Amino acid sequence: MIQINNCFIFEHFQETQKIKRGFSSWNCGILAEKRRKKLQTKTNPSKKITPLPICHCNPLVREILLLFPRRIGSFLLEHFSQISRHCSLILEMVAQEEEFTVDLNKPLVFQVGHLGEQYQEWVHQPIVSKEGPRFFGNNVLEFLTRTKWYAVPLIWLPVVFWLLTTSLRMGHRLSDVALMAALGILIWTLVEYVLHRFLFHINTNSYWANTAHYLLHGCHHKHPMDGLRLVFPPAATAILCIPFWNLVGLFTTASTTPAVFGGGLLGYVMYDCTHYYLHHGQPSHDPAKHLKKYHLNHHFRIQDKGFGITSSLWDIVFGTLPPQISAKKA
Template identity: 40%
Template sequence: MKTFTLEEVESHVTAEACWMVYRNKVYNVTDFVQDHPGGQDIFLQFAGTDVTSLLGDVTVHPHSDSAYDLLDEYCIGQLSSPTSPATDTDTVDLQKQTAQMGHERDLQFLDLTRPLFPQLWHATYSKAFYLEQVHRPRFTPHYVPYFSDPILDLLSRTTWYTVPLVWLPFITYQLWRSLETGDTATTTVQGFFYGAVFWTFLEYVLHRFLFHLDDLLPDHPLALLIHFTLHGIHHHMPMDRLRLVMPPALTVIISFPIFQLAKTLFIPTVTHAFMAGAFFGYVCYDMVHYYLHHAQVMKIHFKEMKRYHLAHHYKNFESGYGITSKVWDRIFGTVLELPQEA
């Protein structure tokens, strides 16, 4: 194995060349900088350093088994002069064994080098095994197709800019229809506001009671397939940029009954304004969701929501359902408590 000095490691401290040391081995983690779940800024704080003690202290910076699997892929050599004490060997060996066991379980669940849908369609594992595995996040530097057919697979993935591109014209049309059928703009503004507020509630309800319907999920392969398609794929591969925002076809299916209900309850002016507000809230939600996963966020509000949402993915998926805010989590008692930052 190639050897490096600590001085060589310490000279690689940027996003373009980021090295680290763990248990006297050298890792070139440059390709992972932008997709680190905690953000690029916290990752680069430890660039060029020995992170052995950091990763070993689960009370400070806990990592999943899959994190150690991933780390092995970036190993480029070892230190010429060891810096970590030999007394930690037993702990490290246990971590490696645990990581290896996790890796073996993952291979039994899904092969991330092949299309996922056929594997799930023919799966025979239990609901308990499925839920254990789907909530163990995996990072894949390559794109994982969902369908074997390239056309179907194209429909299953969505770029972030597709959402505003498709729905902003629809929102504009609904506002125009509201103004056209109403006597004053006040009714349109009020309807738009109520629609946006309604979306924040729907965001919480969908996330908690549809996407995380784990307890009531039937122990049947078809139910597991539907669960994985709706949201499980995002929890299993949370940093996949093309499986993060909702495909337009799924948005239409979910929104259709809401549109029909609004038409029944409201006059046309309010209906159009309400749907414009609801879809505007949805667009903001999907953009914020992508922003939290893949951007260096603003410190005001979004930094806290990034910590909050990533804790939902990596620490406790049974709470912290709010993405744009914690309002409905507070109302319904599902706030995910986070430790105070130093």
């Protein structure tokens, strides 16, 4: 069975020229409908579009679809290859008509989902400008997407201090709390790597998946120098703290959970501040100079390697070092 735009063409027809005309007008009808919808969406997006019947251009095609059984004979496959090629050309034209272009002068978040499979290519072609794009038409939502880098240490370092002192008050020595905090930092570096590699760089192609990915990390790759969307918004961090606290609690006691989680939170603060510095600072000495080169290589050259931000430890462990660095280490 051949299926073109969910309409079926059946055997048992003798009048070849009529069939060709039917195919031609049928597909031209589809093309006309696509163009009509696109034009109407551009001129008046709020107006409801009343769909036209697919086969409105030719009654013969409509009769064909209604009268014959749903099967295709070898006769049709062998003798109507010209029709098939004609339809392929028409459908290719339709696909080109439907190609979506993002307007950078309008709010982006609800546009990028329309890119479909083109989204991955689009989002990994960076625009280097300190002027960030507008995300939402709504001013409140737009405000929530913008965060100054220093908000991260100002908000979360007091929380880290409170967590560490909580474990101290519960009877642990300072040296024990320091070790637990160091363990938390190490765990964070692994979390940082796993999230960056497997969540932030997940391949998407549906409308809502593209939209969510753009909000989560795609915007940073598209606009890597946007300083107000580089660190994670505190409200989102607070929400994510809840499941991570519960996860740490599964493997620790009531008195050690605050210290380990506090260490992890400190690791996050170090990560976000380091990330901002790698984009906007000008380090002149290692290791900061090496980290900046390493991270910008991830943005502008090899985007599927070099997922570590604060260190390359887990890239070494899991084999995701960029090729040149791998060669040097070998």
